[in-house]
Amino acid sequence: NAGVTQTPKFQVLKTGQSMTLQCAQDMNHNSMYWYRQDPGMGLRLIYYSASEGTTDKGEVPNGYNVSRLNKREFSLRLESAAPSQTSVYFCASSAQSSYNSPLHFGNGTRLTVT
Amino acid sequence: AQSVSQHNHHVILSEAASLELGCNYSYGGTVNLFWYVQYPGQHLQLLLKYFSGDPLVKGIKGFEAEFIKSKFSFNLRKPSVQWSDTAEYFCAVNAGGQNFVFGPGTRLSVLP
Numbered sequence: 561n562a563g564v565t566q567t568p569k570f571q572v573l574k575t576g577q578s579m580t581l582q583c584a585q586d587m588n589h590n591s592m593y594w595y596r597q598d599p600g601m602g603l604r605l606i607y608y609s610a611s612e613g614t615t616d617k618g619e620v621p622n623g624y625n626v627s628r629l630n631k632r633e634f635s636l637r638l639e640s641a642a643p644s645q646t647s648v649y650f651c652a653s654s655a656q657s658s659y660n661s662p663l664h665f666g667n668g669t670r671l672t673v674t
Numbered sequence: 675a676q677s678v679s680q681h682n683h684h685v686i687l688s689e690a691a692s693l694e695l696g697c698n699y700s701y702g703g704t705v706n707l708f709w710y711v712q713y714p715g716q717h718l719q720l721l722l723k724y725f726s727g728d729p730l731v732k733g734i735k736g737f738e739a740e741f742i743k744s745k746f747s748f749n750l751r752k753p754s755v756q757w758s759d760t761a762e763y764f765c766a767v768n769a770g771g772q773n774f775v776f777g778p779g780t781r782l783s784v785l786p
Contacts, residue, residue, distance in 0.1 A: 564717075593774075600683070602764060602776035603718075650717065662708060663766075663774060665717040 562586055566651050566666035573641040573673045581636040581669050583651030591654045592634035593618075593663065594626060596647040603650065609634055641673045676701045678767050678777035686783045687755055695750040695780050697765030707748040708766040708774075709739055718764065724748065735759070757786045 564585045573579055585592065590611045595603040605618030609628040623645060625637045634653075638645060649669045654661040681696035699705065706725050710718040722733025729741040739750045748765060765777040 595776075600778050602678070602778040603766075604776075605774070662720045662723055663710075663718075665710075665719070667717045 564651055564653055564664055564666035566649075566669050568669060569667065571669060571671050573638075573671065575642060575673060577641050578637065578639050579641065579671075580638075581649055581651070581671075582633070583635065583666060584633045585651075585653040585664070586632065587653060587655070587664065588631070589653035589664070590631070590656050591661070592628065593652040593654075594624070594634070594636045595650045595652065596620065596645075597650060597668070598647050606636065606649075638671075641671075643673045645671065646673045647671060676767060676769055676773070676775045678765055678775050680763075680765055680777040680780050682780045683778075684781045684783070686785065688785050689757055690754050691784075693750070693752040693755045693759075693782070695763055695765075695782070697748045697750065697777060698746050699748070699765075699767045699775075700746065701767065701769045703769060706768045707739075707741060708768070709733065709737070709748070709750050710764045710766060710776075712762045712764065712779075714761070721750070721763075755782075755784050757784045760784045 567582045593608040594606040597603050604620045607626040609615045612631045627635045651666040652663040677700045679698050708723045709721040711721050712718045724731045724741045732738045737752050762779045762781045764779045768774045
């Protein structure tokens with residue numbers, strides 16, 4: 561059981577380049593999330609998708625776009641990368657869009673923007 | 675807006691010492707509370723959760739946490755830590771919908 565799978569694991573971009581982070585879950589979860597993790601700041605929500613076909617902004621959405629391709633997949637796109645987007649990105653999923661479903665995380669993508 | 679604070683940035687303990695990591699949140703209504711652990715180089719994993727009922731909840735690997743509503747706290751405890759508990763620990767609160775709010779994390783180093 562793979563759980564939540566993220567690709568790539570590492571990425572280095574130059575300022576202005578674009579890229580898409582991929583995420584897939586095989587737990588038949590309805591809700592999916594993208595977080596960024598920065599030292600001393602915990603995890604901050606970028607975007608989430610409560611169910612297939614819906615997406616909503618989180619705490620720090622600027623500079624990002626998302627696509628809920630189907631129930632399994634939720635991608636995060638950086639259209640024009642900036643050094644401030646250097647971070648570790650985690651995808652997560654939960655069984656349902658209610659607040660008592662814990663999050664299940666992927667292994668993360670470490671992104672460096674130079 | 676909700677917020678979560680964790681009292682300690684970095685805790686250093688010797689093996690067999692007792693552990694208590696503080697977590698406080700700011701929200702007056704019903705909340706669900708979580709502790710997650712992140713081992714070096716790995717993703718976050720759920721340690722334990724509180725939804726309702728007994729305010730003392732037990733999780734995996736001998737961890738427990740106590741919800742004290744009057745203090746808005748959800749402290750994590752373990753009677754005797756092991757070297758393998760070295761990790762970063764995150765408290766998280768959810769007060770409804772998709773809004774999981776995480777604390778900044780506490781790094782635990784256990785010396786052998």
